[in-house]
Amino acid sequence: MIDDPRTADLREKVAALMPQAKRDLAQLVSFRSVADARQFPAEECERAAQWVADAFAGAGLTKVGLHETPDGSKAVIAARPAPHGAPTVLLYCHYDVQPPMDEAAWRTPPWELAEKEGRWYGRGSADCKGNIVMHLTALRALGPDLPLGVTLVADGSEEQCTDGLERFVEANPDLLRADAIVVGESGNVAVGVPTFTETLRGSVNVVVTLETLAGPMHSGMFGGAAPDALAALIQLLASLRDKRGNTTIAGLRTDQVWPGVQYPCEQFHADARVLGGVELTGDGTVADMLWARPALTVLGIDAPAVAGSAAAIQPIARARLNLRIPPGIDPRYAHTALVAHLEANTPWQAKLTIELESFGAPFESGTGGPARAAMEAALAASYGRPATTQGQGGSIPQCNVFADTYPDAEIMLLGVEEPTCLIHAPNESVDPKEIERMALAEALFLATYRSQGYSSVASSGWSTRNSVPAGAISTRRPK
Missing domain, CATH: 3.30.70.360 (Alpha-Beta Plaits)
Structure with a gap:
């Protein structure tokens, strides 16, 4: 597949930025940013938040601040306003991480980025500091002349499920208002297979x-x-x-069935580290059991x-x-x-x-619209193959709040994670090629979204119809 000049130029820039991306991720992983002061010092989250704010200010976002949310965590918000008539894209990520669990089970120190067999190991290397680096590398590749508005929000307590950012968004809707929202908190069905996550349980x-x-x-x-x-x-x-x-x-x-891409049993056995001879559970396919039931x-x-x-x-x-x-x-x-x-x-x-x-409501994203079309083209150009779709068994409460607060915005879930990352487990890692390919795709998307025939949803009447089931509620921990 031969790149067009713009793709070739951005591919070269992203590749040249990968050594810096590794340094960025090493610094981020070194912050023990577990949003639970009973386990880790609160200063670790504060240091991580300030680093994220400074990094995105350095990448060209001009309105940068740390905002305290109702649960006491700090949300990093960095923005560059849209030129007149251009759309705004919201980039989501979170800088807090899960505790390392059993540190003795780690093959490398959890708070030090280590390279082994071509992968980068460390707590948060994939979930979600790898996605922070994806956003950062894409913006650095584009440089200061952005053709649209960009707002970055980095959550400080996503892993703790304490609703800080969700309640902050509800109270301050204009700060994060956007035409398209890229939730960098998901990933691909396998390394090298670009994937949209369309449903969350x-x-x-x-x-x-x-x-x-x-x-x-x-x-x-x-x-x-x-x-x-x-x-x-x-x-x-x-x-x-x-x-x-x-x-x-x-x-x-x-008895519901998953209508999209299937998850081969052999692949799931390997991804889930099922012991030899042990059967999978349920009467449906793997995809049915994971995403539809x-x-x-x-x-x-x-x-x-x-x-x-x-x-x-x-x-x-x-x-x-x-x-x-x-x-x-x-x-x-x-x-x-x-x-x-x-x-x-x-x-x-x-x-x-x-x-x-x-409790938390399920989520289903829209599948049409100019942002989705631009991202599909960007992923195909970056990976050299069309994107596929998947569901995800986990929950991302922010998606429901974004859908409720910005009903006309297109919401897309993607990122650098894939099954072998072992997020939330000992020996979490990320494939650096996924950071590179996803950063290129995001850069291409930000460069082309406006030129793909965008018109404001407010004036066109177009809607993504982000689907929240009838009677569903925003995810919220009971008070």
């Missing part, structure tokens, strides 16, 4: 507690007749899935550890449950259905308490 999190006795009782003297709270919890949790692993909550359909996961159980456990019947047991729901299901309805199932299947009339932790 919503979620319902609850904590379930079962109580049966006033205190622990000796299993030899009372076992067999005394109701064991841990055994009751095990039986209750087992009722949430059938023998094939399908979620079995009455009222939640489990509800999925119940037990996140944690409070029970005695094996080491140090005694011969005692447990009086109380607790579990944290996560229910993922596809577009088309209202999270309030899903919560009601989950509660009804738990109440109907609690054994031995054990005392049941259900605490709602959080």
Whole structure:
């Protein structure tokens, strides 16, 4: 595939910027920017926020500031206003990261960028500091003469789900108003395969507690007749899935099919690191189970550890449950259905308490419009192949808030991540070629969006019809 002159020029500029991109990512990874002061010093997030602000000011965005959000985190907002009659593009990312988890499981230090076998390792290297570098490299390649308006927003507490940026956007809608929104918080189905993420699952999190006795009782003297709270919890949790692993909550359909690109079983086995001989769960295809059907996961159980456990019947047991729901299901309805199932299947009339932790609406993006057309062309030029589409099992609450606040804006989810990045796990990494290709695609998009026949949605009456299911609500942790 032979590049046109503009593509060839930007490809050369992005390639020349990759050593700087590596230095940028090394600096970002060095910030232990976990937005939880109980685990890491708050100064680490502040240092990361200031670095992001300074970097994008240096890349040509002229209105730069750190804005405190309702949860206490700082959102970095940097903007360059649009020339008269030109559109504005919002670039989203976040600088906070997940904790490293078990540092002993890392093959390289989690807070130092390390290169191994062609990949760059470190916490946040992909999610989402790699996407910050993608945005930054694209803007540096374009230089100061932007043909449109650009606003960058870097969230400071996305991983903590404390709604800081979401509530800030609702209270300050004009600060981030845009015609197109590029959410750099997703990625490709595989390395080298450009991908739009078109749907996100919503979620319902609850904590379930079962109580049966006033205190622990000796299993030899009372076992067999005394109701064991841990055994009751095990039986209750087992009722949430059938023998094939399908979620079995009455009222939640489990026969939907994914209409888009499929996820080969062999590839999923490798990506999910499924052990040899272990079967996948569910009656549908991998794509059906991941993106089109509800999925119940037990996140944690409070029970005695094996080491140090005694011969005692447990009086109380607790579990944290996560229910993922596809577009088309209202999270309030899903919560009601989950509660009804738990109440109907609690054994031995054990005392049941259900605490709602959080819920979030699913999301479905629009698929047409001038921004999408320009981005499709940019991805094809960068990668040398057409873009595909996927769903994503995770939730990105900001997408629902953006859709509610800016209903005429086109929202596109993409980024440098792919399954082998191991985001949220030890040994997170990114393929630098993905940063390079995605930065080139974004630069091409920003250079061509206006010339692709753009006209303001306000004057044209055109709408992307970003789809939020009827009755759905913006993602919000219960107060």
